[in-house]
Amino acid sequence: MENAVIIQFNHVTKQYQNDPAVLKDVSFEIERGKFYTLLGPSGCGKTTILRLIAGFTEATTGDIFIDGKKVNTIPANRRQVNTVFQDYALFPHLNVFENVAFGLRIKKMKQAQIEAKVKEALSFVNLKGYENREISGMSGGQRQRVAIARAIVNEPEVILLDEPLSALDLKLRTQMQYELRELQKRLGITFIFVTHDQEEALAMSDEIFVLNEGKIQQSGTPIDIYDEPINRFVADFIGESNIVPGIMIEDFLVEFVGKRFDCVDQGMNTNEPVEVVIRPEDLEITTREQGKLQVTVHSLLFRGVHYELSCTDEDGNEWLVHSTKKAAIGDEIGLYFDPESIHVMRLGESEEDFDRRLEAYTEEDHHAK
Amino acid sequence: MDKRTTPIAKIFLIAVFLILYVPIFFLIYYSFNSGGTMSHFKGFTLDWYRQLFGDTRMFIIVLNTLVIALLSSLSATVIGVFGALAIYSYKRRAKNTLLSFNNVLIVSPDVIIGASFLILFTMAGIQLGFMSVLLSHIAFSIPIVVLLVLPKLNEMRPSLIDAARDLGASNWHVLSKVVLPFISPGILAGFFMALTYSLDDFAVTFFVTGNGFTTLSVEIYSLARRGISLHINALSAVLFLFTIVLVIVYYFISRRSSMKTMGVRK
Numbered sequence: 160m161e162n163a164v165i166i167q168f169n170h171v172t173k174q175y176q177n178d179p180a181v182l183k184d185v186s187f188e189i190e191r192g193k194f195y196t197l198l199g200p201s202g203c204g205k206t207t208i209l210r211l212i213a214g215f216t217e218a219t220t221g222d223i224f225i226d227g228k229k230v231n232t233i234p235a236n237r238r239q240v241n242t243v244f245q246d247y248a249l250f251p252h253l254n255v256f257e258n259v260a261f262g263l264r265i266k267k268m269k270q271a272q273i274e275a276k277v278k279e280a281l282s283f284v285n286l287k288g289y290e291n292r293e294i295s296g297m298s299g300g301q302r303q304r305v306a307i308a309r310a311i312v313n314e315p316e317v318i319l320l321d322e323p324l325s326a327l328d329l330k331l332r333t334q335m336q337y338e339l340r341e342l343q344k345r346l347g348i349t350f351i352f353v354t355h356d357q358e359e360a361l362a363m364s365d366e367i368f369v370l371n372e373g374k375i376q377q378s379g380t381p382i383d384i385y386d387e388p389i390n391r392f393v394a395d396f397i398g399e400s401n402i403v404p405g406i407m408i409e410d411f412l413v414e415f416v417g418k419r420f421d422c423v424d425q426g427m428n429t430n431e432p433v434e435v436v437i438r439p440e441d442l443e444i445t446t447r448e449q450g451k452l453q454v455t456v457h458s459l460l461f462r463g464v465h466y467e468l469s470c471t472d473e474d475g476n477e478w479l480v481h482s483t484k485k486a487a488i489g490d491e492i493g494l495y496f497d498p499e500s501i502h503v504m505r506l507g508e509s510e511e512d513f514d515r516r517l518e519a520y521t522e523e524d525h526h527a528k
Numbered sequence: 529m530d531k532r533t534t535p536i537a538k539i540f541l542i543a544v545f546l547i548l549y550v551p552i553f554f555l556i557y558y559s560f561n562s563g564g565t566m567s568h569f570k571g572f573t574l575d576w577y578r579q580l581f582g583d584t585r586m587f588i589i590v591l592n593t594l595v596i597a598l599l600s601s602l603s604a605t606v607i608g609v610f611g612a613l614a615i616y617s618y619k620r621r622a623k624n625t626l627l628s629f630n631n632v633l634i635v636s637p638d639v640i641i642g643a644s645f646l647i648l649f650t651m652a653g654i655q656l657g658f659m660s661v662l663l664s665h666i667a668f669s670i671p672i673v674v675l676l677v678l679p680k681l682n683e684m685r686p687s688l689i690d691a692a693r694d695l696g697a698s699n700w701h702v703l704s705k706v707v708l709p710f711i712s713p714g715i716l717a718g719f720f721m722a723l724t725y726s727l728d729d730f731a732v733t734f735f736v737t738g739n740g741f742t743t744l745s746v747e748i749y750s751l752a753r754r755g756i757s758l759h760i761n762a763l764s765a766v767l768f769l770f771t772i773v774l775v776i777v778y779y780f781i782s783r784r785s786s787m788k789t790m791g792v793r794k
Binding site for chain 2: 213214215234235236237240241242244245246248249250251252253261262265266309313
């Protein structure tokens with residue numbers, strides 16, 4: 160069987176001259192045929208990773224392997240990867256056909272073969288019949304598709320997408336998300352998608368790498384990352400969160416806002432200071448008496464699918480609540496949540512330790528059942 | 529913004545163009561005068577043109593001028609394009625310094641450039657004549673080409689080069705298949721600009737031309753010094769017409785290339 164790992168980063172650091180490092184000792188593996196997303200705020204190093212894979216820039220230290228071969232010094236034009244650029248980077252002096260055929264012409268393929276391949280690639284991105292159009296006469300969405308066709312026509316092992324949807328309007332963006340996901344499944348090649356849009360990342364990916372300040376904070380499936388964020392940054396960046404300081408009294412018991420609550424987390428030291436995350440959609444509005452927390456509503460926004468309430472408790476912590484129920488500003492209400500809704504994060508836990516701890520008690524769960 | 533122009537603006541514009549064009553038309557008008565002077569128009573004649581076209585010496589001068597213009601602008605375009613590429617590849621500070629050096633050559637007076645070339649050629653032992661004129665024309669055209677090509681290079685997104693390399697293009701392919709086609713309007717503009725600069729250059733040519741070799745503008749100057757003759761008017765008219773043709777040719781070529789990149793938008 161072929162090696163499942165297609166790209167490997169081995170302690171890669173990237174530094175431009177005397178500036179602080181953009182990537183700090185990053186290691187990861189990317190498997191064949193999956194949809195990966197590099198997610199993070201601007202300047203987190205996600206585009207640098209892409210440029211390192213594509214070969215537009217060289218790693219300061221560390222090794223990069225593509226398909227088992229070390230590619231540190233192999234230039235971009237001899238790597239089996241293709242990129243879809245943020246600004247599409249289509250050649251304005253060439254028409255759609257010639258743009259897509261560019262890579263094939265350089266390989267000196269025969270004209271008949273080029274025509275067949277370009278046609279196939281264009282039909283893959285639903286642009287049949289657009290061969291003779293000029294680039295300037297096309298809309299943003301169509302240009303995007305030409306850029307994708309230009310990449311897939313070369314049959315690369317990996318396609319790199321650098322925030323390709325950021326220039327499109329919301330509706331088109333959602334549609335392209337479906338199309339890209341669909342395309343990746345049909346082609347069966349690895350997609351590495353860079354974005355700062357967490358919704359995009361959650362919707363499309365098999366696997367997400369959350370990056371911040373040149374480091375991978377957490378990697379995992381969208382569900383893992385959403386439900387079990389490793390630290391404050393990830394919890395905050397992926398979806399909206401209420402994060403409050405707390406103390407892990409013992410396994411399954413955590414204290415915050417001066418009260419003790421049952422929870423499902425374990426494997427920490429007794430009386431360890433922690434941070435507690437509760438997602439706004441996991442908080443339910445009830446009466447003051449029935450609620451586990453008592454808060455005062457101080458603002459209310461209608462968001463379409465739900466109301467967004469901003470509340471404060473007696474300690475002055477802010478609680479964001481997503482609810483279909485309405486409450487008036489100034490109301491004193493109670494908030495109810497299940498023990499499963501509490502997620503406890505240790506301060507400064509590394510991803511390895513985090514995974515080990517999680518695995519340890521999910522195994523226990525299996526034994527218990 | 530209000531797109532209508534006020535009457536004053538219109539009048540001003542018309543006045544400016546009148547002041548610029550009337551002397552030329554005045555000159556051309558009198559080239560058809562049978563009277564022999566520019567003081568009053570006696571009657572229509574084509575004699576001056578007949579004289580002009582019958583003059584083989586003048587024909588050779590015209591030919592010289594054209595050969596110099598074409599050769600110098602072609603070489604200047606090639607050298608200037610590579611110069612622009614080199615300047616483009618430098619980092620910002622070096623880029624600005626080099627660009628300033630380039631621009632100094634454009635703004636410095638022709639007389640100084642001409643005189644310095646004269647000194648250079650005599651010191652280097654190059655005989656004044658065709659070669660010296662050609663070399664100096666190439667030299668003063670290069671900065672113009674650089675100045676017209678650089679903005680196109682700056683306009684080009686760096687991601688285009690990345691994209692080409694990503695698709696397997698070698699350095700040569702990047703240059704020939706992406707960069708040069710992209711900047712071709714600038715190259716074209718540079719070439720035509722160099723052509724017109726060379727055609728109408730007087731000061732530099734006057735310094736570096738030797739005995740037995742002369743171009744049109746120098747010839748017109750020496751004719752004018754000998755006394756006003758409507759011969760000059762006819763010659764100027766022909767030259768003016770030729771320039772107009774050049775402008776029209778440039779217009780059509782650049783429109784065709786821009787139509788291709790702009791596409792048909794509705």
